[in-house]
Amino acid sequence: MADEYTGPEPDLAALLAARPALSMNAREGLSFESVPLNAIADKYGTPVWVYGAGSIQARFNALRAAFGAENLPVHIHYAVKANDHLAILSLFHRLGAGADVVSIGEFLRARRVGVRAAEIVYSGVGKATAELEAALAQGIGQINVESAEELDMLSGIASRMGVVAPVVLRMNPDVDAGTHAKITTGLAENKFGIAAADIPALYARAATLPGIKPRGIALHIGSQILSTEPYAKAYAKATDMVRNLRGQGLSVEVLDLGGGLGIGYHDEPGLNLAAFAATVRREVGDLRVKLLLEPGRYLVGPAGLLLASVILQKRTEKRFVVLDAAMNELMRPALYEAWHGILPVDPALFHGAATPADVVGPICESADCFAQDRALPDLPPGTRVALLDTGAYGAVMSSAYNARPRAASVLVSGGQAQLITPRQTPEDLWADEILPG
Structure with a gap:
């Protein structure tokens, strides 16, 4: 593991307690520097990078x-x-x-x-x-x-x-x-x-x-x-x-x-x-x-997170939680086997019973996996999750692999969220390409 951690895997409450910039409100859900992440997702969509000034x-x-x-x-x-x-x-x-x-x-x-x-x-x-x-x-x-x-x-x-x-x-x-x-x-x-x-x-x-x-x-x-x-x-x-x-x-x-x-x-x-x-x-x-x-x-690193939505849960011999974020956004798990905490934004789900799940993206690579056998509650389609501590070597290493437009970025400061990078459109991906005559 990139972080050489040898202790037990923390539960959701321990992850939250270790990060003073995060808070869980019974009405608004998970907030980052007092700004509800649901409000950011509602306005800017997902996946979206969120940084805290x-x-x-x-x-x-x-x-x-x-x-x-x-x-x-x-x-x-x-x-x-x-x-x-x-x-x-x-x-x-x-x-x-x-x-x-x-x-x-x-x-x-x-x-x-x-x-x-x-x-x-x-x-x-x-x-x-x-x-x-x-x-x-x-x-x-x-x-x-x-x-x-x-x-x-x-x-x-x-x-x-x-x-x-x-x-x-x-x-x-x-x-x-x-x-x-x-x-x-x-x-x-x-x-x-x-x-x-x-x-x-x-x-x-x-x-x-x-x-x-x-x-x-x-x-x-x-x-x-x-x-x-x-x-x-x-x-x-x-x-x-x-x-x-x-x-x-x-x-x-x-x-x-x-x-x-x-x-x-x-x-x-x-x-x-x-x-x-x-x-x-x-x-x-x-x-x-x-x-x-x-x-x-x-x-x-701890001043940023990647906010994503659940596309679906797939159940075979194990449970897969498929996000709209992928390894083209966050490369570290595929590149370094890096571990990132994952928290549900919904307060009711935060306290739900946890069972093992693989958290993956939609890219056609087996390496497109954020977590394996992670203890998480049921995460229905549309549920939002925060991938923690992604302020470093996150967006800067991202790509448009699988022709996926790059995610938006938002900076939280003084209780307000401001867009600092707009989400790419599919057309942006080929705007600078030239078709030969």
Whole structure:
């Protein structure tokens, strides 16, 4: 499982109790940040993504407060890949966050909402020449270089442009983050980063290359990490590396701590922020460097849900609940075997007797399954359900597979729901296609 949860499966009441933004009212049913989900479904249809501005702000403030309690300045750069909607990016910009991007498209999205180029970190193993040219032309704040080959390529580009690229070398610390194999990034076998043994020589060479200004090192060991232990191991290696480089007379101004902070997809609390901040303080707090952090899932995952309707219940040897949402909306269960809580919106059904059911979508793939043998009440056709904690890696990974128009998106703020992405029509799917003559 992507979240490495080993406890018992929580019942509906436990799922609800663990999520303060959700409430169940006997008359209006399930609400998110005080807005009834039935009202959203009535107005905008299903499936529909629902995000909570209050939840995002609360999580951002909690993260900032955890480091404040350690008297540790940390610059938060929101990882755009988790949810790149302009409304979400604009909210983070207003909260004071920079951006961590992995493509020129994400870079331009962040710029579109007012994020200064100097506040953007460009990560990723395969930055194309045109992408680097565009980022350098606008004054990108930091480029995380992931190989010697990329460093040479960047030197050539920056030299031709007559600019200096602010570079941080991404070190692969070879630390097991204890997470799903498909979202670990800090092992030697992964495609990410530069082997720690190669960093000193490459950093020294970077200092001599034209168009390059080495500023520090970065690391990122994986996603959905629930323990501080792998962070402590990785950051201890980073501390040794910083001291090693400085011992060679090299300047190190920046330490990019990466992200990967895990959330509770069941009824567990997720990564302890106070313990994480204390770990950062203990391992790197005395290095006299600018500290960067790049969280994504932690900030937006629990701040979103996917609202869907039941098409029918099919009964064979088991019960299948077929939704109008599918794997083209929410890919994580098919891709990572990820677990998402599911709550009925109707208050009467919430308290109904639960029996095992597979919750599936209508796509012609066996992988189009959100849950297996999940304890749920009877869910008649037209019943609405909320798939929880889908604010991260949900809509951003969605597609139009099976010629299914993309779902609408709604942002809840101050007790009001506002449409931020209209639902596609079938005609939208082929509007930009060309039939040859």
